[in-house]
Amino acid sequence: MPIRELVVTYDFPTDLHLGPQHPGIHGNFAYILKVDGEKIIEAKIVPGYLHRAFEKLMERRTWINNIALIPRVCVPEPDVNEYAFNAAIERIAGWEIPPRAKYIRTVVLEMARISAYLMYLASMGGGVGVYPLTQWAFGDRDYILDLFEALTGARVYHIYMIAGGVRRDIPEGWLDKLEETLKYLEGRLKEYDKLVMNSAVVQRRLVGLAPITPEYAMEHGVTGPNLRATGVPYDLRKLDPYAAYDELDFEVVTEKDGDAWARFMVRRREIDQSIDLLRQLIDKLRKDDTPHIHQPYSGLAFKVPQGEAYVHIESTKGEFGYYVWSDGGFNPYRVFVRGPTTSHAGVLMEDIVVGQELADFSLIDGSFDICPPDLDK
């Protein structure tokens, strides 16, 4: 009997629940897909598995206590939250922070970018079936985490930035270790390139997959590397410099095709960019002798004057924003978090996957770096 007759075919669409426990979905997050055979004809996101009501919790905690809570808004790259929240406090209170604090913060932010991008490479490696990339990237990310541990005392949630600066100065010899690690990473990235960039398997899967145009991207609120992959040089580090980025020398990385391969390449090239930026920062830190914090407050809790501020910064997922409103008390009156995944998962994914093959779904999801924690908050 021909095998075709054994296969049951439906002439109506099937509902397929993808996630929240699915290796191809990054985080506790689900999609309900309507599929016709192998073809996706409709996608609906199912958020909420990770909802922890951060914005409300922040209103009930003092300014200083919130620094232990906010990193959890984005798990792979927690430092953007720490930075944006504390920068908002400083902007409301009108404090100017010492250059050293700015440099250290920028170092932390750039290291977090590398570690988040390595995680991205790892997940894409899994998606296309090049598993050594997954294992290597996760292994090498641990060297960055080691550096974080030596600097901040913790590996994942650093709780290191505080209103006015950072909690401790850089330990002795740490900058040398950072330099060593960067050198090691550079060598490893060459191996990655040999493994992935030259692999026909990877290229066949990624080139031309789910392309988006700049107009379409901007219409759907796409930001960050996903937008840069369409050729738009939109990078907040350049357009609205924060921390020490106005003193650094770098070019915005863009690719022109807007497909999964371009999105992959933008991120791969931005790791090189981060390594370069870190080298510039090491030089600056070696010369600088200002203190690591401007701390005009004391004790268990402090008040922030009445006012409001919106701080937006560039994360590896896209544009992260914190809108903080103070009524002059010990706690924030209201905090609103703008996470990039809200538009990437909520608006873009539901639209872009229609008409795609089911087998490519988790690859598309991965290529946009969909990260549920900041969607659910």
Place this chain on the structure above:
Amino acid sequence: MIGYLAPLRALKFLFIKPHTVRVPDKVWPRWPDFADPREGKSVYRGTHDNDWTKCIGCGNCSRICPAMAIEMKEVPKEVLDEIGAKGVNKRPQIDYGRCTFCALCVDVCPSGSLTMTDNYTWVTTDARDHRYFFPGAEKWKYASGDVHTWHKNPQSDLLRPKPWVKKPPQPAGEGK
């Protein structure tokens, strides 16, 4: 060179030493040759330790704790008298089901008695011992490790304001 065999390049890594670290022998006592526990770094925020003779029972730590993990627990006066402790006869007990290991409690401790150590593994047969960690008490002593990695120092002291005044730009060098 683009090809289908490019991923096979990874095979050469089969002959390179792994960069993973062995599980410490504290966790797996049955395999005594696993004897190289990875140490926490010099500012690691691991399990707490509390020097009961220095602690004054002020409760600052429990007031700042963002996770509301610290409860000030009464200690018999005789125990404290014996070691020559001062202050209120209460000492912080930490709920490790809630603690976020942020070390804010350490940075606001006026006596500097509360510290965090490089220890991150602890095995006990009593679940309650594990959860309600009582740093400084005899039973928990061995779990605290001996290297006090994150302790209060003038840099991280939150009780002492450290305002920075920007000096007007001078021709030679930045202001301090």
